[in-house]
Amino acid sequence: QVQLVESGGGLVQPGGSLRLSCAASGFTFSSYGMGWYRQAPGKERESVAVISSGGSTYYVDSVKGRSTISRDNGKSTLYLQMNSLKPEDTATYYCAASRFSGLWTAPSKYDYWGQGSQVTVTS
Numbered sequence: 001q002v003q004l005v006e007s008g009g010g011l012v013q014p015g016g017s018l019r020l021s022c023a024a025s026g027f028t029f030s031s032y033g034m035g036w037y038r039q040a041p042g043k044e045r046e047s048v049a050v051i052s053s054g055g056s057t058y059y060v061d062s063v064k065g066r067s068t069i070s071r072d073n074g075k076s077t078l079y080l081q082m083n084s085l086k087p088e089d090t091a092t093y094y095c096a097a098s099r100f101s102g103l104w105t106a107p108s109k110y111d112y113w114g115q116g117s118q119v120t121v122t123s
Contacts, residue, residue: 002026002112004095009117016085016121022078022095022114029076033098035110036069036080038091038119047105048093049080058103062088085121092116 008020020036033052039045049069050058057069068081078095094117096110104110 002097004097004112004114006093006095006114006117009093009119011120011122012085013123014086014121017081017083018085018119020080020082020093020095020117020119024076024078024095024097027097027112029071029097030073031099031101033101033104033109034069034071034078035096035098035104036078037094037096037107038089039094039116040091043091045094045107047107050103050105051078052103053101056103058105082119085119087121090119090121092118 003025005023031053035050036048037045038048048060051069051071066084070079095114097112098104098110100109
């Protein structure tokens with residue numbers, strides 16, 4: 001049974017930092033492309049950061065320079081370190097896994113999704 005379980009979300013002040021984690025099980029994590037998506041109320045789900053099975057990365061412009069996606073294949077865990085958080089980063093963040101090992105941003109390329117972790121940036 002495939003599971004993606006996000007953790008690490010919460011309430012943070014502008015300028016603060018958070019590290020999201022996604023614990024994966026039930027599939028060969030090291031062979032999958034992985035991504036972080038977010039969805040704010042009333043908005044479409046958007047790709048935030050993607051990491052290929054080989055470790056190549058992609059970031060949406062709005063988080064570039066402030067966020068780092070990484071993976072620990074030994075622990076089957078995906079991370080997203082977010083710094084200098086802004087109120088516009090407020091959203092539910094989802095972890096996703098794609099059997100396509102490259103850098104994919106289209107949600108349709110992802111086979112498995114987590115339940116989401118809420119990140120709220122407010123003073």
